[in-house]
Amino acid sequence: MKREYDFSNAKRGPVVRVPSGKTRITIRLDNDLLDWFRARVHRAGGGSYQALINEALRRHVDTAKEPLVSTLRRVIREELQRTG
Numbered sequence: 001m002k003r004e005y006d007f008s009n010a011k012r013g014p015v016v017r018v019p020s021g022k023t024r025i026t027i028r029l030d031n032d033l034l035d036w037f038r039a040r041v042h043r044a045g046g047g048s049y050q051a052l053i054n055e056a057l058r059r060h061v062d063t064a065k066e067p068l069v070s071t072l073r074r075v076i077r078e079e080l081q082r083t084g
Helices: 031-043 049-065 068-083
Strands: none
Touching (some): 031 049
16 A cells, blocks of 8 residues: 555546435434344345335325325235235
8 A cells, every 4th residue: 555645637427316306314213123124124135224214204194194084994905815
């Protein structure tokens, strides 16, 4: 390794742009939650744990808009399908 490097002709690498409709933020999550999302992505053979977190948040928000009666009916239907 050199003692000194010459950066006089250096160029900055490309900056990755954030897609429209997305905002870059910093967020603190519990380690066990982050580990769970990363493990799900790993078991699935790859992907983005951040996209998975985004999907989970979106589902929660969409479900929170749903009236209680609709939520109960949906949950009962899902449970009935699982049990046969």
